[in-house]
Amino acid sequence: MKLDIGEVARRAGLPASTLRFYEERGLIASSGRQGLRRLFDAGVLERLALIATGRAAGFSLGEIGAMFDANGRLAVDRALLLSxxxxxxxxxxxxxxxxxxxxxxxxxxxxxxxxxxxxxxxxxxxxxxxxxxxxxxxxxxxxxxx
Missing domain, CATH: 1.20.5 (Single alpha-helices involved in coiled-coils or other helix-helix interfaces)
Structure with a gap:
């Protein structure tokens, strides 16, 4: 299921500008466009929840980005969590x-x-x-x- 940026923003409780910023930083990726609007796979909501959890715990966006492998799967550094x-x-x-x-x-x-x-x-x-x-x-x- 594809969600446009407005729907992702609404469900995640984030402004679309934050989603665009996260995409620029490589934290999330759109899967295409519908006209001028970015489209995202529904799994982006889970990823945004993980990003929000990391931010609430005090991790920087760089640290959060490093918690995902090249394929976008979660690969958390346990030593970083302990620190x-x-x-x-x-x-x-x-x-x-x-x-x-x-x-x-x-x-x-x-x-x-x-x-x-x-x-x-x-x-x-x-x-x-x-x-x-x-x-x-x-x-x-x-x-x-x-």
Whole structure:
């Protein structure tokens, strides 16, 4: 079954411009034209779902493209998946520390947030050092903000 670009865009929830961009990048391929409109095989919807999953996990379009072999079949590099999972773990830990710090700051009874040592660790949890000074904490001080 062939789908025109408008139907693929509607079903995938993407603008046609994104489909054209993905085609230019070699992530999807049209199978012909009907007048000026690109036609796609119905399997493109599954491929678009895989691309969306990869994007949601933080993979670049280049990394996603490399997950398909020359024949368009999925050929995922498992080491790359593990590396991305580790990266997500680090991001989750950083975001949890930020969340916990913000909750503490909202309840903190210090006269000024700048007098609260836990508040002062929030920028560090965000990866910018103590209030942007680039101060490095010792191992002991790296405990989550709670």
């Amino acid at each position: 991305k999972a580790d990266e997500l773990d680090r991001t989750i830990a950083r975001l949890c520390a930020m969340r916990d710090g913000l909750r503490h700051a909202a309840r903190c009874t210090a006269p000024s947030h700048l007098e609260c040592p836990r508040f002062l660790r929030i920028p560090e949890a965000a990866g910018v050092g103590a209030l942007g000074r680039g101060r490095h904490r010792s191992r002991q001080a790296k405990a989550p903000l709670r």
